[in-house]
Amino acid sequence: MSGRAGIKEDGTKEEGSPSEHLLFGGPLLHDTGWNTHEDAYLEMSLWAMARSLPRLVASTIRLAHRADRRALWAVGCAEVLHGVTQAVGLVAVNHVLAAVLAAGPLAGRLHAAVPALIWVAVTSLVGALAMSASTAGTGSLEPKVERVATETYLERVIRVELEAIEDEEFHRLLDSAQYGASGARRMIRYCTAVIGALVSFAAAAGVLTVLHPVLLPLLLLMTLPRSWAALRNSRTRYASFQRWAQHARAGRLLSQTLIRTDPAPEIRVHDVGPFLLTHFRKMSESAEEEQTRLARSAARTRLIASALTGVATLVTYLALGGLLLTGVMALSVAGTAVLATRSGAASLTTLILQVNSLYEEACYVMDLERLCGEATKRAIPVGGLPVPARPKAIHFEDVTFTYPGSAEGGRPALKGVTLGIPTGKIVALVGENGSGKTTLVKLLAGLYRPDGGSVRWDGVDAGALDRAQLFSRFAMVSQDFHRWPLTARMNVAIGRTDRPLDEERIEAAARYAGADEVIEELPRGWNTLLSRGYKGGHQISGGQWQKMGIARARYRDADILIVDEPTSALDARAELDVFEQIRRLAETGQTILLITHRLASVRHADLIHVLEKGSLRESGTFEELMDRGPAGIFHSLYELQRKQFTDDGAAVPGRRRPTDAAQGA
Numbered sequence: 001m002s003g004r005a006g007i008k009e010d011g012t013k014e015e016g017s018p019s020e021h022l023l024f025g026g027p028l029l030h031d032t033g034w035n036t037h038e039d040a041y042l043e044m045s046l047w048a049m050a051r052s053l054p055r056l057v058a059s060t061i062r063l064a065h066r067a068d069r070r071a072l073w074a075v076g077c078a079e080v081l082h083g084v085t086q087a088v089g090l091v092a093v094n095h096v097l098a099a100v101l102a103a104g105p106l107a108g109r110l111h112a113a114v115p116a117l118i119w120v121a122v123t124s125l126v127g128a129l130a131m132s133a134s135t136a137g138t139g140s141l142e143p144k145v146e147r148v149a150t151e152t153y154l155e156r157v158i159r160v161e162l163e164a165i166e167d168e169e170f171h172r173l174l175d176s177a178q179y180g181a182s183g184a185r186r187m188i189r190y191c192t193a194v195i196g197a198l199v200s201f202a203a204a205a206g207v208l209t210v211l212h213p214v215l216l217p218l219l220l221l222m223t224l225p226r227s228w229a230a231l232r233n234s235r236t237r238y239a240s241f242q243r244w245a246q247h248a249r250a251g252r253l254l255s256q257t258l259i260r261t262d263p264a265p266e267i268r269v270h271d272v273g274p275f276l277l278t279h280f281r282k283m284s285e286s287a288e289e290e291q292t293r294l295a296r297s298a299a300r301t302r303l304i305a306s307a308l309t310g311v312a313t314l315v316t317y318l319a320l321g322g323l324l325l326t327g328v329m330a331l332s333v334a335g336t337a338v339l340a341t342r343s344g345a346a347s348l349t350t351l352i353l354q355v356n357s358l359y360e361e362a363c364y365v366m367d368l369e370r371l372c373g374e375a376t377k378r379a380i381p382v383g384g385l386p387v388p389a390r391p392k393a394i395h396f397e398d399v400t401f402t403y404p405g406s407a408e409g410g411r412p413a414l415k416g417v418t419l420g421i422p423t424g425k426i427v428a429l430v431g432e433n434g435s436g437k438t439t440l441v442k443l444l445a446g447l448y449r450p451d452g453g454s455v456r457w458d459g460v461d462a463g464a465l466d467r468a469q470l471f472s473r474f475a476m477v478s479q480d481f482h483r484w485p486l487t488a489r490m491n492v493a494i495g496r497t498d499r500p501l502d503e504e505r506i507e508a509a510a511r512y513a514g515a516d517e518v519i520e521e522l523p524r525g526w527n528t529l530l531s532r533g534y535k536g537g538h539q540i541s542g543g544q545w546q547k548m549g550i551a552r553a554r555y556r557d558a559d560i561l562i563v564d565e566p567t568s569a570l571d572a573r574a575e576l577d578v579f580e581q582i583r584r585l586a587e588t589g590q591t592i593l594l595i596t597h598r599l600a601s602v603r604h605a606d607l608i609h610v611l612e613k614g615s616l617r618e619s620g621t622f623e624e625l626m627d628r629g630p631a632g633i634f635h636s637l638y639e640l641q642r643k644q645f646t647d648d649g650a651a652v653p654g655r656r657r658p659t660d661a662a663q664g665a
């Protein structure tokens, strides 16, 4: 496939690769969410890092404490012990050198050095043991911290309003936060390394200060260039990550699409694979160019830092030589100073690198914290008035609703809708595609709140009602009901997870929906996994899925059953059965809200509301609406369907012959 994607009208190249333009409608870089990261990025100076370090470490420690208290203590103690052994080891080395370089016979000097040598050996051994304890503890702590961080945000995300889940900005934060959960895992390692390096550095710095006060500033001077390089490189990496986040997600989407089971038939028959693979390669190549740019920039920065470190090391050793030559420092002390300088410089470099990595990860963990804050703000409110036990009717009063995020001046999905839904009856919603039927039932179920007007339960505004109670009153078989990649049993039982699983009710629900025949044919019956690509996984047809969906809604056993195009994939017999069952349910007092384009199917509805472009145009029984004659919308839609069927010479499978229906009307 070729195209002019990525080329402006004047022939110049647009920002973003042609693949991005062709497949995603524009450049994926320059994420609008970037602005929210800019502050964190700009603040990423040494001073800002030092200031926020205690808070970051504290929040990671809190997470680790929640994940595994014992492992946390083990790691903390092991790191402190390791630092102490390093300090004691350095002092012992100083004693060894002092004894060996002292005046007197060699045998006597060596003998004098033995106790200190034993200390050196013991501290090395204990230090090694402490390090291995820390490694083991960190290894077990890390996955737990990631799990706790993931759970923390998921717990909040499952409680946000539907509109937040559909919001692009919230989704972007969600992507970043997912990275933050693995960031929290990595932070554990960096935190451990920071504590270890801090203790080691304190040990070396203490020894150096005792040896000569000028040595400590010299040590700091040696590590400055590397700190600068690390900071600069991580700033560049973080900035690049944010800029390329959407691009990376889109690339993953392409590769995942190629291996998923549901698009697999179309990918093969339409030969989409090579096409997508080409664009996956092109997008990956532009991401690789960015990685090359980052690597080159990092290499340049490190080269400059190494040159500066060389100069600083030279200055340090010159200063040490000066102190020796002027007799200010003894040879044994100078020897220890060289060792302490090397160990201190290594600890300080590690410290700065780890703090830097810690801070880089913390930027992502902060995104996770921001997501949690945002999710809490956008959570479905808890509590409210009790939902009336047996309301007589639910009324929409002058309800207007526009989907959040619709383009400026976008058409409202519902405009000034006033209608009644009597309980214990079958109420049908009909209208052309996009007329607002699904939107209306989503408002009814409390998934969205009206922008204007109100939904009233026996006069009580649904906005004031307890939302959890409200949801529990509804069962829904929507057009896009979820096909859970779980067993057949769970696909029904998932309709009511707040009660213990009830085999008898599951089977009754399956019989109700005609899904019992589906189960009989499954290789492992109720235990068959309804997902290809897993061991023992099995795929069922669209109509069979629909029966499972109806069984699930039946198993939920709610007061109000919303059925949105429930029979679109069913064969004629199954469709008739389902409508028959729906009619019987209404006789038991359940309220049925039926959305269907098969107008003959709504003959038995107690009330039909006809929507057009978001407004209510007609209401009445089937007979009343048909009596309006050609001027009525329902009448003309019905006649249109009838004409189509009679022109075809027979009713479309799954539909009553409209002529029969019309005669009945």
Ligand SMILES: Nc1ncnc2c1ncn2[C@@H]1O[C@H](COP(=O)(O)OP(=O)(O)OP(=O)(O)O)[C@@H](O)[C@H]1O
Pocket (backbone or CB within 6 Å): 166, 403, 406, 413, 431, 432, 433, 434, 435, 436, 437, 438, 439, 440
């Ligand atoms: N989640 C959404 N976000 C933004 N706009 C939406 C969303 N869902 C629906 N719309 C828009 O709202 C309008 C009404 O859609 P709705 O799904 O309620 O129509 P419908 O009558 O159920 O259509 P159909 O018969 O095709 O299922 C349409 O213009 C649609 O584009």
